[in-house]
Amino acid sequence: MKIENIDFGEAVKELAKRAGVKLTQYRPSEGEREKQVLYEINHLAGEFYHFLLMSHPTGKKALNYILGRGISKESLILFKIGFAPEGWRSLHHFLVGKxxxxxxxLENAGLVIKTPGGSYYDRFRGRLMFPLKDHRGNICGFAGRVLDPQAKEAKYVNTPETLVYYKSGLLYGLSEAKEEIKKKDEVVLVEGELDAISSFQSGVKNVVAIKGSALTTTQIQLISRFTKNMTFALDQDIAGDQAARRGIELADEQGLMIKxxxxKGGKDPDEIAQKNPQLWLKMVQQAIPVYDYLIDSALNRFNVEGINGKKKIGDELVPILTKITNEIVKAHYVKLLAEKIKVDEEAIxxxxxxxxxxxxxGGVKGQTEKVLVEEKKPRERFWKNIFWP
Incomplete structure (x- = not known):
């Protein structure tokens, strides 16, 4: 229930649904009713945005833009992509007025913002809209993307955290990709929505977006329900991305196999998959184990023949190898690194x-310092009370 982010009552309904059992006496709690209202509102908002993009003159410019980016109409329909009009109260009028x-x-769902004067306006305006669904297909929130890449405002605006939307617990595209993930027994992780959609179109359908490079424990636990094999395909080199490295550590702790x-051939999976779908498919198929990747990355950036280069390679890789939880895997990569930089395994x-x-x-020292600071505070208050009553 914790991973599903549902309470007891919702769990009962979900289990009954899976078992084909009809609940004759069931009274939802106040929290459940509130969540259900938010899901209903988000669903209607998604329908509103999608209609404007696909069938209304208001969304024509946005439709031409996204089709020009290589996203097919079939994908627009599958992922329910939409358009939020420029008006300040368009969605407000639809959901409240109609x-x-x-x-x-609406405010609880993160769809409108309250002004100091007490009026409300739409959070999303003039943006492509990507519904953010949980793995059961409920729309929990939205990501709104500007059409003009030169716009001064933020490229993406996301729903704030709500009763049903937690960024750290959601994987974009999972509701559409979960069957393919189970079939392939592997998930491909990309950063953004367009990376996931373009990959899906190219034939790599076991793909989800983590919306950034920081993979969370909750996301890893969710992935583990469908597969134990994870392939990173992020925009940046994960060797230099601390957030991505932390995600790898967490996945390793959970026992996942990581590649x-x-x-190559583009700045991100979206561009690569659009330019050359076959190349993208081939690259995913040829993904290498993560620790081979990290060792190769260090060897390519530092001079392995010089003592300074060996030290830099060690400084980068020793913390990574130390954190490997499986001792057999750890021993394998210690031996491999020793061979690559021509030193004894014992040195590593x-x-x-x-x-x-x-x-x-360092951890003990930090805790000790914290205790000393906490002990010092009452003494400081005592002397201040004496001299400055």
Whole structure:
């Protein structure tokens, strides 16, 4: 239930649905009713945005733009992409004026913003709209993208966290890709919505977007329900991306097998898949284990023949190898690194032990300093009360 982000009552309904059992006596809690209202509002907002993009003159410019980016009409329909018009109260008028929802519910869903004067206006205006669904297909929120890449405003605006939307627990495209992920027993992780959609179109359909490079524990647990094999295909080199590296550590701790796509031919998966779908498919198929990737990356950036280069390679890779949880995997890569930089395995193991000791002592020192600071505060208050009553 925790991974599903649902409470007990919702879990009962979900289990009954899966078992084909009809609940004859069921009274939803206040929290469940509120969540259901937010799901209904988000669904109607998604229909509103999608209609404007696909069937209304208001969305023609946006439709031409997204089709020009290589996204097919079939994909627009599958992923329910839409358009938020420029008007300040267009969605407000539709949901409150026509559908008779309370404006407070729209605010709770993150769709409108309240002014200091007490009036409300639409959060999303003049943007392509990407519904953000949970793996069951409920729309939890939205990501709105500007049409003009030169616009001064933020490229993306997302729904703020709500009762049903938690960015850290959502994977874009999972509701559409989950069957393919189970079939392939592998998930391909990309950064953004367009990366995922273009990849899906190219034939790599077991793909989800993590909306950035930071993979969370909740997302990893969710992925684990469908596969234990994960392939990173992010925009940046993960060797230099601390957020991505942390995600790899978390996935390793959860026992997932991790690979990395060595991307070329474009700045991101969206561009590569649009230019050359077959190349993108081939690159995904040829993804290499993550620790091979990280070792190769370090070897390519530093001079392995010089002592300074060896030290830099060690400084970068020792913390990574130390954190590998499987001892057999760890031993394999210690041996491989020793061979690559031409040193004894014992030297690397010694550096790993030193690094681990430094981390432990640093943690103890930090906790000790925190305790001393906390103990000092009452004494400071005591003397201040004496001299400055």
């Amino acid at each position: 559908k008779h929802y309370h404006v407070q519910s 990395v796509v060595k991307a 193991l010694n550096e790993m032990a030193k690094w681990q000791k430094d981390q432990s002592e």
